Amino acid sequence: MPDHQPHHDPHRVVALVTGANSGYGLGICHQLLSNLSLPSTVPMPASTPQPTALPPSMQDSIHSSSSLQPTKTSVPETTLTIILACRSGAKAQEAIDILWKKHRSDLEKRKKRGLAVKEGWLEGLEIVWEGVNLDSPGGKNGILAFTERVKDRYPHITSLFLNAGMGAFSGINYWGFTKQIFTDGMSIALSQPEYNIEIKGAKSADGERGLVWGTNVLAPYIIARELLPMLRRSPPGLPFAPRVVYTSSGTATLSKLNNHPLYDYMLLDYDQSYGASKYMGDMAMIQLDREFNDETTKKDDDNRGVRVLTIEPGCVATNFFNAGLGAWVWWIKFKWFWYWLSFYICRLLGSPYHPVYADQGALPMLYAALIPAAFLLSPSQVPAQKFEVRAQRWGNTKVGYGEIDRWEEADGLGLPKGVADRYLIATIxxxxxxxxxxxxxxxxxxxxxxxxxxxxxxxxxxxxxxxxxxxxxxxxxxxxxxxxxxxxxxxxxxxxxxxxxxxxxxxxxxxxxxxxxxxxxxxxxxxxxxxxxxxxxxxxxxxxxxxxxxxxxxxxxxxxxxxxxxxxxxxxxxxxxxxxxxxxxxxxxxxxxxxxxxxxxxxxxxxxxxxxxxxxxxxxxxxxx
Incomplete structure (x- = not known):
């Protein structure tokens, strides 16, 4: 990895993606390359306001098709730096090679269609890796050391994709799977599973935190806090405002928490901690969206607002499902293929939750990062808007508007502020x-x-x-x-x-x-x-x-x-x-x-x-x- 030195570049979009070596993270990188490499005369699809993604209060404001045209284009000088933040350097390099190969192939296909490539695009493009162990706040490769390196090596951040996540899965309850298929239907059973077997009380490598909570809740919270000054330094001349985009889950519901959710905030006593951790992550993002856009602190560019948005990307076949699926490679591959086939069948049957492919599941994330603020509700109105994937039967994936499950009830219980406060307790x-x-x-x-x-x-x-x-x-x-x-x-x-x-x-x-x-x-x-x-x-x-x-x-x-x-x-x-x-x-x-x-x-x-x-x-x- 080259040694980067921070230098001011008013035309450079810097996107940091956690968990970028596979799955949704790799899909985010593909979509960034596809959209930002378009010539300045071609509007970007990811910045096109979609009626399905507009909140109900804005639906009536769309009176003509012109209102739904892409609202942003990339100026000729705009270039891109993608920071792949993940643990393994070898896997990151493999992902970088995949990104370069696919992107060059896409550019060649554009040329054959007569679409020009932006001048100097490939020369200015950077795809780099920064190592981080999201299981550890401290240490050489921990979260805090990672954020310090980012501050030292890059001038600003435009888009922060908090995508990395994990579940302590150990297997599947096949009887429970069969039962949910017949009671809830195939699309629900394969998007909101109740049959996954998870390791109860799984802890971090140092034994100091709940493993799933630390990775899915604490880590993104620290990263967003630490890198906020860099987001606020994003050049005002760029076509996109600085944003934080958090990858949630369809399983993130209030019902996943116990009756006293802040008592066991590290989720150590949960039989199924993944969905609960994602809902706690949603609560933390609500609190950050409010704090980062507090009108009393937005006095100049140094304190300008930074939106924090949550995304539900649906179900795609990634190596996320490999955990606990078997000890033999061929068995893992067989089950991965079964997942892929099942998701594809769900989409053909009309399920909106199964875009199947990672780059399609990443569309709501790009939409949240690139859409103009005029098409977002302010945090003072609804701090819990959640963009969701809307898969179509034949693959024309859309973005839908949603809200975090029962967020007003959770807000009344003090969960957003309470979840954030628990991070202090975790440090002492x-x-x-x-x-x-x-x-x-x-x-x-x-x-x-x-x-x-x-x-x-x-x-x-x-x-x-x-x-x-x-x-x-x-x-x-x-x-x-x-x-x-x-x-x-x-x-x-x-x-x-x-x-x-x-x-x-x-x-x-x-x-x-x-x-x-x-x-x-x-x-x-x-x-x-x-x-x-x-x-x-x-x-x-x-x-x-x-x-x-x-x-x-x-x-x-x-x-x-x-x-x-x-x-x-x-x-x-x-x-x-x-x-x-x-x-x-x-x-x-x-x-x-x-x-x-x-x-x-x-x-x-x-x-x-x-x-x-x-x-x-x-x-x-x-x-x-």
């Missing part, structure tokens, strides 16, 4: 703070901590870290960090240290001693792009002189007697009051403990302070890397 519980990935995880934690606003009721397995909004009830306190502050510092809470136990432990902040006060600056979390840990300004610069700790009560449901919170640090601990412990101001309130988070017997925050000889801020320092 279950041992994620330790091991080979330790420092990367701490950096991620520092960013995620800034997105917490209103914690929901605590889950069964781990308590939710109370945030500043509920922990500090005294008047005059700063507001909590906004939900869209992934790349902005949290509010200045350094003056709280004059009355907190942290002022007596390792100095008055991240720098320790008086360094934090004298520098009067933020301490940057190393390798955290535009992310900050804790603001440390000069205490003397504020009018705050300290408040009694009685007014800082994390849990109003557990009243304390007067003076119980103001025990001197050297006083013997009796067990009737919470311990003095260091805390991260954006996450934990003063003196947070299991008692303050609902009486949980196991303290999920203990790793932050269990070693009294360890500076709680050392995770952000260079010497520990």
């Amino acid at each position: 519980s279950g041992g994620l703070h330790a091991g080979q990935q330790g420092n990367d995880i701490r950096d991620l934690h520092a960013k995620l901590a800034q997105t917490i606003n209103n914690p929901l009721p605590p889950p069964v397995h781990r308590p939710i870290p109370p945030c500043t909004a509920t922990a500090v009830s005294a008047p005059g306190m700063p507001p909590p960090a906004p939900a869209s502050s992934w790349n902005t510092p949290p509010p200045n809470t350094s003056f709280l240290f004059s009355a907190s136990p942290l002022s007596k432990i390792n100095g008055a902040g991240p720098g320790g001693g008086s360094a934090g006060r004298e520098n009067r600056s933020f301490e940057v979390a190393h390798h955290v792009s535009e992310g900050w840990s804790l603001p440390m300004s000069d205490n003397a610069s504020t009018n705050f002189t300290g408040r009694p700790l009685q007014s800082i009560v994390p849990n109003n449901n557990q009243p304390r007697e007067e003076g119980q919170w103001s025990r001197h640090r050297n006083q013997e601990f009796t067990g009737d009051e919470p311990e003095d412990r260091p805390y991260h101001a954006s996450v934990l309130p003063i003196k947070a403990s299991p008692k303050d988070t609902g009486g949980f017997a196991e303290d999920a925050f203990k790793p932050l302070w269990e070693d009294p000889e360890k500076d709680q801020w050392q995770g952000f320092k260079t010497q520990n890397r």
Whole structure:
């Protein structure tokens, strides 16, 4: 892979596709090449507004066929970079060879039809690979290292396709398959299967996360957050606005979640976690679409809106179905052919869910990425629009308009915000703070901590870290960090240290001693792009002189007697009051403990302070890397 250096190219579309070595990802790449290589005089089919893809409120606005003509053409200078983001370099190179071979063949066919090829197109075209292990947030090839490489090597991103996904499939319940065929029909049974056998409780390679949840939910969320600044830097002169496109599934329904979905947010107790993970991914995308397009933050190009859209691509025969299908290659190939034939029969019978071929299933993804904003509902209207594939019997695949299943009900339950908030818990519980990935995880934690606003009721397995909004009830306190502050510092809470136990432990902040006060600056979390840990300004610069700790009560449901919170640090601990412990101001309130988070017997925050000889801020320092 050549060493790329970021250079400003106002005419270059940069598309990043996760899981691009096969299946839908490879289909997305084929469609990008097919559409963007058209001469500037030829409109692109993928940008043609389709009546079936318009929301009901826009159906009446289409009065003439001219309204449905392709709305975008590629200017003569436009060229393309496709970034294939996947784990295996060998498979990526194989995919790159396939893309080049097929694209050159398509261009030759165009020439035979008398359609000119865009001048300089092949010379400017780039198809490259960037390695990423979506099962791991940290580490050399983890998600965070991957996003840092992308930031270093490319000037911007125009389209981010979050396509990679996985299921912990181990086989098929043939009796269940036969039963669903007769009860629901063939097209439903082969598009919304209830007979797949999945491995319950499957965990990531390091044993720290739910495997399916980590790949289908956590990974795309982190990538979208990390690469948002690059999306906003996409040149305004390009014919397409920056977009994030998430590949969902027809199995992503609210019914796949249990009665308390945020309790087991890693889906470890689910017999079938794939559909549940995709629905959680949909919820996360709703939240991101709202945050990335918040009118209060869109002041200039640096904060321009970036739409986040979900796609249901239907069913195509890919190697996704190879998992658990057999130990012999010939048996896998036989069953793959059976899947392909079954899907083709479903399409002939009129099923709209079976486009059969990956490049046809990718059409809704290209549509979502290239269609003008005038044909989309704003996030304030419907943040849950979902473009769906509409297969035709003879192969003329269309794009349909849909919405995420029961999204209003899920929104009322707080699922979009709640799912996003759980990512913070994932970075500070279950041992994620330790091991080979330790420092990367701490950096991620520092960013995620800034997105917490209103914690929901605590889950069964781990308590939710109370945030500043509920922990500090005294008047005059700063507001909590906004939900869209992934790349902005949290509010200045350094003056709280004059009355907190942290002022007596390792100095008055991240720098320790008086360094934090004298520098009067933020301490940057190393390798955290535009992310900050804790603001440390000069205490003397504020009018705050300290408040009694009685007014800082994390849990109003557990009243304390007067003076119980103001025990001197050297006083013997009796067990009737919470311990003095260091805390991260954006996450934990003063003196947070299991008692303050609902009486949980196991303290999920203990790793932050269990070693009294360890500076709680050392995770952000260079010497520990």
